[in-house]
Amino acid sequence: MALVKIFLGQTTGNFWVDNGLVVLYRFFGEGEFEVEKILEDLLERLVQETGNEGEYFDPENEEIKKYPKKNWLYPTNLFIKATPRAPKIKIAGKSYFTHPPAYELKLSFSCKEETCDLCGETAPLTKAKMWNYPFVVEPGKFANFYPGLKRELRICPTCAVAGLAAYLGWLWCAQGKDALHIFCFHGDLADLERLQREVFDPLRLEEKGRNVPLAFYGPYLHETVFGLLLRLFSLVRRNSQEAEKLSPEARELLAQLLGAAEKPAVQPLLLYVVTGKPGQAFTMQSFKEFSRLAALYRLYKAFLEILPPEHPQEILESVFRQFQKREGRGYNTIWRDKIAAAVLDFGDPLPFIEEFLYKGSEKRPLVFKTLEVFEVYLKEVLNMDAQLLKVIRGFGYTLGSHAQKENEMGLLYTLRNAKNLDEFFRVLNDVQYRLSLTIPEDILAVESGELIKGSPWKRVKTLLSIYAMNAFLRRQNETSKEA
Numbered sequence: 001m002a003l004v005k006i007f008l009g010q011t012t013g014n015f016w017v018d019n020g021l022v023v024l025y026r027f028f029g030e031g032e033f034e035v036e037k038i039l040e041d042l043l044e045r046l047v048q049e050t051g052n053e054g055e056y057f058d059p060e061n062e063e064i065k066k067y068p069k070k071n072w073l074y075p076t077n078l079f080i081k082a083t084p085r086a087p088k089i090k091i092a093g094k095s096y097f098t099h100p101p102a103y104e105l106k107l108s109f110s111c112k113e114e115t116c117d118l119c120g121e122t123a124p125l126t127k128a129k130m131w132n133y134p135f136v137v138e139p140g141k142f143a144n145f146y147p148g149l150k151r152e153l154r155i156c157p158t159c160a161v162a163g164l165a166a167y168l169g170w171l172w173c174a175q176g177k178d179a180l181h182i183f184c185f186h187g188d189l190a191d192l193e194r195l196q197r198e199v200f201d202p203l204r205l206e207e208k209g210r211n212v213p214l215a216f217y218g219p220y221l222h223e224t225v226f227g228l229l230l231r232l233f234s235l236v237r238r239n240s241q242e243a244e245k246l247s248p249e250a251r252e253l254l255a256q257l258l259g260a261a262e263k264p265a266v267q268p269l270l271l272y273v274v275t276g277k278p279g280q281a282f283t284m285q286s287f288k289e290f291s292r293l294a295a296l297y298r299l300y301k302a303f304l305e306i307l308p309p310e311h312p313q314e315i316l317e318s319v320f321r322q323f324q325k326r327e328g329r330g331y332n333t334i335w336r337d338k339i340a341a342a343v344l345d346f347g348d349p350l351p352f353i354e355e356f357l358y359k360g361s362e363k364r365p366l367v368f369k370t371l372e373v374f375e376v377y378l379k380e381v382l383n384m385d386a387q388l389l390k391v392i393r394g395f396g397y398t399l400g401s402h403a404q405k406e407n408e409m410g411l412l413y414t415l416r417n418a419k420n421l422d423e424f425f426r427v428l429n430d431v432q433y434r435l436s437l438t439i440p441e442d443i444l445a446v447e448s449g450e451l452i453k454g455s456p457w458k459r460v461k462t463l464l465s466i467y468a469m470n471a472f473l474r475r476q477n478e479t480s481k482e483a
């Protein structure tokens with residue numbers, strides 16, 4: 001017999017199955033259940049009234065009656081295409097159902113017991129379908145999700161219904177017609193269950209476009225993930241309004257899972273994100289795993305320490321939110337995504353901040369505390385020499401202010417465009433003559449490997465051009481306000 005076995009004892013190693021198992025556990029508890037009963041229950045939760053009415057012909061009373069139309073819950077409807085069936089009859093040239101159409105999902109299992117491809121259990125098997133494992137079933141569309149899979153996936157009753165239940169455990173954010181992001185977590189199943197129940201249930205939003213609070217979001221994967229993480233981190237520190245919706249135990253659990261508590265969880269949290277284009281169907285564009293959440297949390301804490309204690313979270317969010325440009329009716333957020341991607345991977349965000357300032361910021365300086373936040377990043381992550389940083393900051397400020405006064409914006413563009421160390425020094429030479437400024441020795445102290453005090457020359461150039469342009473724009477904005 002096809003039985004669904006719900007136990008939280010161990011993970012299957014597949015985050016989609018695990019998230020589904022947790023949802024099943026929350027509805028049914030632990031135990032063994034008939035597949036049909038569970039399918040029926042899940043169907044009820046996944047199909048909702050749309051608010052519209054349809055008509056059907058009632059043969060018994062021979063009259064046309066109304067019924068509430070239903071549909072798969074958004075965004076499940078992008079993945080489940082099963083349309084309801086009912087017999088039809090023609091009355092006065094128009095066809096009617098003879099009863100309200102019923103939504104159904106059916107599973108049939110092999111008689112022979114074999115090994116499930118997902119969990120390894122020996123059980124009767126069924127082929128994975130679009131409606132329970134959308135990312136696996138269409139290898140053309142979702143190839144990078146399961147790269148090793150050459151044939152169709154054959155799964156046990158538990159994995160089959162867990163795949164469907166997983167939709168109800170998602171966190172998601174839709175960005176109009178551009179993108180749908182799906183966030184899934186992994187770890188110990190009992191912890192994952194508590195995370196869903198104690199942390200994400202109280203936070204759940206009933207908004208149309210998303211069901212979880214985010215500091216910001218857009219069509220791209222990294223910016224949206226970073227927007228989610230900033231809010232998750234704020235919960236541990238009680239830095240946002242949402243944090244007050246959680247119990248102290250829930251905050252402690254989150255701290256442990258993020259590796260932010262004194263005693264971190266045995267299995268720290270992993271975050272999986274799928275991003276794709278919604279439409280008639282869903283086209284996956286990227287899939288990524290984030291595993292260094294504890295290190296990111298430490299970085300977040302270091303950012304907060306240098307911000308004013310009154311509203312550190314708001315200031316930090318506005319620093320990262322600013323990297324967008326109004327275009328038409330929406331925003332181009334490509335800079336924010338690239339900067340977020342660099343930070344999430346502990347890479348170098350400076351080239352994208354520079355590009356934003358010269359191309360995207362629409363002649364406005366960076367918002368309050370931006371440079372201070374990235375100075376923390378340069379010291380903590382990119383190991384930039386503190387003395388060098390101080391020198392670049394000071395000289396960049398002088399350079400930008402003088403360039404503004406002398407109407408020499410072109411000089412800053414030449415600095416920005418310097419392609420090699422020679423060009424960089426030639427620009428500095430120009431600066432010396434045209435603005436009568438002395439170049440600090442620290443910036444000229446080149447070591448082997450074209451390093452300046454341990455930093456690549458290009459990073460020094462980029463940082464200098466950021467400070468200079470920011471000072472230029474700040475001064476320009478101030479003088480235009482005075483005028």
Ligand SMILES: [Zn+2]
Nearest residue numbers: 116119156159
């Ligand atoms: Zn299985």
